[in-house]
Amino acid sequence: MPFEQVNGKVVSVPVAPGREVLARRGAMLAYTGHVQFAPVRATAGGMGGMAGRMMAGEQVQMMVAQGQGTVHYGYRGMYLTIIEVGQMGPLTVEADRLVAHDAGLQATLVFLGSQGGIRGAVRGAVSGQGMFTTQLHGYGTAVVLSHGGTIALPVQPGQTTTVDPQAFVAHVGQVNADIALNASWRDAVGRGSGEAIQLKMTGNGTVYVQASEQKI
Amino acid sequence: MQPLDPTSLPDNDNIPGNHYAYCVRLTGQLFMQTGRMIAYYPAPNGPGIRFEPLTTASVSGFVAAQFSAPLYARDWVVATGQGHLILGDRGYDINSYDLGDGNLTLRAANLLAYDATLELKQSIVPGFLTLLGTGKFLASSSGPVIFAEPPIRVDPQALVGWADCPSPSHHYDAGWMSGFLGGAMGMMFGVQSGEERQYDFTGAGTVLLQSSEKTLADPHLVQQLEGQVGALDVPGLSHLQSVIAQRLSAQQQR
């Protein structure tokens, strides 16, 4: 696990030839050694790469760090959680909550509208975090953002874990996240959204939930 | 949780287990930023604790000698008296530092309080203050402070301050610059994040970083920058205007 937790809001990672790191633009706090940063073209998926991102109004530019040294990353004082990817399955994270990951992980951007039409779009609209999720495949480590830190809840076969979409950060493993409507939920969801929507998680893996309903 | 009181509160340390609150054992005078007191126990049979602005006549002679940062004068008060004074700063981390006949320059918005034995001066670097002498001071930061030693390059917004080593210089990432100039992408994003431009520290000393590139608000920085605008010519002013417009629209998109 190359990423190291320096404190709740900062991680550090060594960078070397063959061990590059991709991170969200603006997340670099400091570095030692000889490290260069270059912008990376957004990976294709959904509505087609860069054009797709721009049309959705989301601009999460990624930068690759290469060379030889150590880089410290942090983002606006928010909490960072390091997650291992691959053992249990891929990582799915709201697109603008991904801070950094090993360059070895394969990232695809999924437009939620393409999953089951209106339900996917509604989920993105309710969580307030836009219409994209990022999926990371392969074996490696990723770092995600949260407001106040995350708790990891197991998702087990035979049991449903229900999550407030505004508190959802990521899930890892063979996990399905379905939208469900629940009339009594309307009273439960905060910020007067008036929506009666919840995320039902089933399968085998872990869901990461933040202690807040604030978006990034 | 077990309640604390003057018999169990620390004399000049963070509240146990709490990075966000600090307890000062007041036995005289302390310069502090206004509005940071969250609670205090006046010492039994003592004179109590008073908070006076720097402009009050009773402290002015003393103040003129120690406090040479007129731009910031209105943000500061002198706490006088005896007792335990608990400080909190908008939920930021608070740490205390000891300066031993040294000098430390830090961002004005991060300085919370300091011993009256230290001298305070306004730095020529906009937004920064320099502390000189021997004594204790308190600094706030967005997330815990990380100490590092040069050589190191730092995102300007993650910088809290530096001690003993020379002032930093700018470093522009050559690879980023050529990519930035060559590609159309450069036009869209502008020079906004720490990857393009960093502060470069060399020499012997300590650099203080915060865990975030979110800077604490400093209302006086605008005044200082405004003062420097007078030095620009017309092309310079137009360019500055477009940089500001770009920054405003980037902020609105967040």
Added chain:
Amino acid sequence: MIPVMQAFRLSGSRVLEVDLHGDAVRAAHGAMIAYTGDVAFKSAGMGGGDGLRAALKRRATGESVSLMHCSGHGTVYFAKDAMEVLLVELAGDTLKVESEQLLALSDKLSTDVAFAGLRGMSSGQGLFTTTVTGYGTAALLSSGGPPIALGVSPQFPLVVDPDAFIASQGRLNQTFVTDVSWRNLIGESSGEAFSLRFDGHGVVYIQPEER
């Protein structure tokens, strides 16, 4: 009959876990972040579920304790704005709390509104505080870092910034201290022009960040 204490647990310092076995818990509106099992949520109405008289008092005073009622079988996870959670046990005594800092109450506790004096004239906060009485656990919120519990005794009276005040418990006398002219200076605090002074016997809980 021995009152059964509900299982209120902390998961880390910002998340409250409550097990429900066919019973109920009241929590701040919108504070539920996840749950397992079968749980129903409904608004407890404007009165926080304590009867018409309390509801009318709240209407008159503007104090709003917007609580929801959660019942069923399963485990519910509560959190609010990433604030730290503090658990306070009540054994027949009274807790006075800023309603904004209330996260959850166990089933057997009752709430009311009490006059807190002239605090809050310039802050826009109500002139009233929520009082919680009975047997059970109250989960409170602290903004800006972990909460701090400060003991008050005749030997050690305490002065507190009203915007940092979370709650108080015990036999306390609350008065106002007005020698804080520095508050009129430019700075973060646009709040009260006075502080709260506590004398007597008890505990006051404060938070590192001013509201």
